[in-house]
Amino acid sequence: MKKKAIIVATLGLLFGTGVLGAIPKEKLSTVSEGQTVAIQGQSSQQEQAATFTGTIAKNGERFVLKDEAGKTWYDLDDQKSAGKFAGKRVRVTGTLDASNNTIRVQSIEEASA
Numbered sequence: 001m002k003k004k005a006i007i008v009a010t011l012g013l014l015f016g017t018g019v020l021g022a023i024p025k026e027k028l029s030t031v032s033e034g035q036t037v038a039i040q041g042q043s044s045q046q047e048q049a050a051t052f053t054g055t056i057a058k059n060g061e062r063f064v065l066k067d068e069a070g071k072t073w074y075d076l077d078d079q080k081s082a083g084k085f086a087g088k089r090v091r092v093t094g095t096l097d098a099s100n101n102t103i104r105v106q107s108i109e110e111a112s113a
């Protein structure tokens with residue numbers, strides 16, 4: 001019973017100081033006894049969308065964005081959308097996962113010449 005009281009007091013202190021109050025509700029999870037805790041593994045920084053320009057090309061069985069200026073190839077997580085623009089110069093909006101050089105695609109549109 002003391003353990004529950006300590007946990008409740010600690011959570012109350014954290015909420016009171018704003019530490020947990022600053023965490024968005026969708027990042028919180030209710031567990032037994034009505035306790036609320038932050039979900040572990042959340043990113044401390046929000047991913048920001050960026051725009052990448054290049055040509056959609058085939059690399060093996062996968063479509064990639066080939067950036068001629070930087071001579072870089074990016075894997076694309078939305079292969080269906082990418083396939084519609086095969087061989088075309090495009091602008092891809094999305095977030096880059098630098099750990100595997102993959103763009104999480106939000107949109108692809110043909111780039112003007």
